Structure formats: C-alpha cells, structure tokens
Amino acid sequence: MKAMITRRSFLIASTATVSAPFIARGQTQEIGERIGRLPQLHSLQIQRGEDVIFAQAPRGPGLDRPANIKSCSKSIVALLLGTAIDKQEITSVEATLQDVAPRLLPPNATPGSEKITMEDLVTLRAGLERTSGSNYGAWINSPNWIADALTRPMVAEPGQRMLYSTGSTHILGAALTEATGQSLLTLARARLGTPLGIEIPAWTQDPQGYYLGGNEMALTPRSMLKIAVLLRDKGVFASNQVIPESWVAASTKAYGRSQFSGLGYGYGWFLSPSGYALARGYGGQIIAAHHGRNLAIAITSDPTRPARSAGYFGDLIRLLDGPVLNLA
DSSP: OHHHHHHHHHHHHHHHHHTOTTSOHHHHHHHHHHHHTOTTEEEEEEEETTEEEEEEOOSTTOSSSOEEEETTHHHHHHHHHHHHHHTTSSOOTTOBHHHHOGGGSOTTOOTTGGGOBHHHHHTTOOOBOOOSGGGHHHHHTSSOHHHHHHTSOBOSOTTTSOOOOHHHHHHHHHHHHHHHSSOHHHHHIIIIIHHHTOOOOOOOBOTTSOBOTTSOEEEOHHHHHHHHHHHHTTTEETTEEOSOHHHHHHHTSOSEEOTTTOOEEOSSOEEOTTSOEEEEETTTEEEEEETTTTEEEEEEEOTTSOOOTTTHHHHHHHHIIIIIGGGO
C-alpha cells in the first residue's frame, strides 16, 4: 500500500510540475516538504491564473473522490443566497425570516427571531444561542433542528456579534428552499454544479427533509478548487458570471470577527489579514481565494481530527501566508 501511495503522489506532483514551467523547483519543493510534516493533510492544490501549479494528494482518497468538506458548506450556502437575491426570489439581505419563510417559525419561537434577517444568518450574527461546539450533539439529535435553533435563547442582539453556529446556516438553507421552492441540493446542482461542471452528491437531511445547511456536504478536491477559482475571479467561471460580482464583493467584506481564530467574517467566508477569503471546515478542509495574487487553493484533511486555530489550522494558515503566497 505504501508503494502505491508514493507512486500516485509522484504522478500527481509530476503532472503539476509540467503544467507550471515557470515555478522555481525550490518553491514547490518547500511546499512538498511542509505538507510532508502535516500528517492530517490529505491533499493540496494551488492554481495561479489558469495553471494548476501544485497538486499533491499524499494521503487520503486522492483528488477525484468526494471528501466531506464539513463547514465549508456554509460558504456554499452563502453563494446560493447571492443567486436567490439576484433572481429576486429573496428581495434583499435585509429581508427577515418572517418575510422569506414564515413557515419555519415555530409557535414558541424565541421573541425577536422573526426579525432575524438573511444577512444576520449568513454572517452568523443571528443572536441565538449557538448550536455548534458542545451544543451540536443535542441539536442534531433533536426531532426538529430548525425549531430547536429558533427556540434557543437570544444571547446577543441580532446583527451584532458573530456566534459561530451551524444552526444559523441551516435556517438560511431552509429559508432558501422555502423562497425558491427547490431543495438545497437542487439549487446547488443547478446554480453551482452545472456551470462549474462539478458533481454534488446528496448529503444529510434533517427530520423534516431539509438538507443540512452548513455541514456534511461532499465535493472532490478538484471541485473545491473550481469554487476557489470562482470566488477569486469575482463570480466568473469559464467566462460566465455564475455569482453576481456585487455579491462576491459584499461577501468578502468583514461584518464580524471569529472569537476563535480572530479572522474577519463576511457572507459565509473567513477573511485573513493577508488577503485570503477562506471557507473553513472541521479537520482542516479549506477553499481559499486570493484575488490580489491570482491564487486559488483547495486543501482536504482528515475529517475526524480537530484543526484548532492554535494547532493544525494555524499550520495551514502559515503555509498559505508563507510558501503558497510566495508562488504568486
């Protein structure tokens, strides 16, 4: 098995080198050495302009099999919100839950939850108690995930403090379904899958049949790279405007800040001081775009091991800010 993995990694690395003749061997060698010291990392791809200049999958299932992108799903849902607003299926980010999807509000909803806006949800500033972290297990085991999230206490004024919560993105995904009359899976396939030429498998649904917004989606690493290119190029892919440029601009503006990593947070995307827009998923799944340096990056990692900001995720940020950025 070890020999097979080594051969596959060699072939992938060789292909990347051929497609990137203007990259100094020492630069890619440094990246290869760095990822060799990161045992959680499964794959890394770097695209500069139109060229994939680095592609290795030293561990895991490779570049062409679906990987659980975990909370990178939140960034996908955020892009779909942009398409719904562009098509006037939702009037604006200021539209409230009461306006967009009143059926989602349970009779005992926390007072004020009906006034939560789409912007509050996509920026994780709904104000409701978090369903992530230590609360995730109880939330996911509840009989109605949306009702559970919307009956939690208000711990902050909506629109104020970022509270990382998968429940907020799940409510947003369900609101998209209510507004468009299409499941989140159908929307993702039609509005991202088809224009990008990527497969989007079905994923987890809640007890009411809504696809989980904010977790458990699966994409191949090559598909993840295409989404990074889409964001890098201001919503354009293969000369088509897939996501409105204005939405990408709004998405990459900070509205809050993570209490865990210190990174800014836009419409579903983390924002680094060095200029990256990042989708981040548990275990070290990353979709990253750097418009200023013309870079798109996709990283997959062991989805069963944590990637804390002071640990493995920090290692990945240092990789992005150091040798990867130096490739531009």
